[in-house]
Structure formats: structure tokens, C-alpha cells
Amino acid sequence: MTVPTVRKEVESAIKYPLTTKYKFVGGDRVQDMLAKDLIQLFRQHTKDPWTRKDCQILWFAVHIDEKPGPAKTLAKMKIVLVVLSVIHKEDRDLIAKGYSPKKVWRFKVARLCNEACKQNSVLSQFDLAEMLCVSLSTIGRDIRKYEKEFGVILPYRVTQVRRINPSW
Secondary structure, X not given: OOOOOHHHHHHHHHHHHHHOOOOOOOHHHHHHXXXXXXXXXXXXXXXXXXXXXXXXXXXXXXXXXXXXXXXXXXXXXXXXXXXXXXXXXXXXXXXHOOOOHHHHHHHHHHHHHHHHHHOXXXXXXXXXXXXXXXXXXXXXXXXXXXXXXXXXXXXXXXXXXXXXXXXX
């Protein structure tokens, strides 16, 4: 007697309601493909909590190559689960060096944008505002000031939309 693998158990657990509860049409082959796709999606959208550092959060962001479109909702976009450092050692170091809280705040916003970008995603200004419990206007102002001060363009949803579609 062989012991089934965990993956097989998960596939079976997914297939059971397809064949019983939902009366899924498609046969074993389609059900196997669907089960494998669901497992792959689950693995892409979960992270091991033991690998996160203190003060890091999980956040769903839009994939970096996702193009905008009329009436394109989040349900029609590729979403990526990212790990973001809401508080970081850099923040504490900047405070210790005498940087103002506003300046540290701008560095934090820039860091979050860059962390998401390194994980093949982009945050929107709304994501940042919601995550940091501030208004959209505050986030917009801080992004503009950071970009002007350092002569850079931060990677967030609007700038990525412009990169993909320069006519925006």
C-alpha cells in the first residue's frame, strides 16, 4: 500500500466538490488541470509566515506588466502577493541621524514602492494610502516631493501605466 502525497490529497479535496456539489462538467482530465491550477494559484498567493521579518505585511498588488484598459477591474488583472516592510531598520537609522519625520515618511513610501517593484508588482497610491492610513492627497504629495528631491520616478501604478502605454 502506498501513502498518498499531500498534493494528491489536496487535488482530491478540490476535485470532490467539482464532481459532487457543483456537478462539474468536463471529466477527470479537466478536473485534474483545474485542481493543479488552483493549487498553483494558492502557492503563488500565500507566503510562509516564518520567513517574514518583524513589521512586514503581506499585500496583494497588481503585476508589474498588467496593462490598463477600459472597465478593467481587479478581477481581470494578474495580482501578486508581496511582502512589504511597513517599518524598517532604515527608518530607525534615519530618525537617529536627525531626519525629520516627514522626510522619513517619504523614504518609507519610496521603499514600499521599490519593494513591490522588486517582487514584480506595483502599488497604487490608494494601496499606499490604505496601508499607511493616510489620505490619497498625502501620498500623492509625498511621492511628488520625493521624486523632485532625488530626481527619480518611483515605480507605482501610474508610472508603470505610463511605461507600458506612454499616451496616458
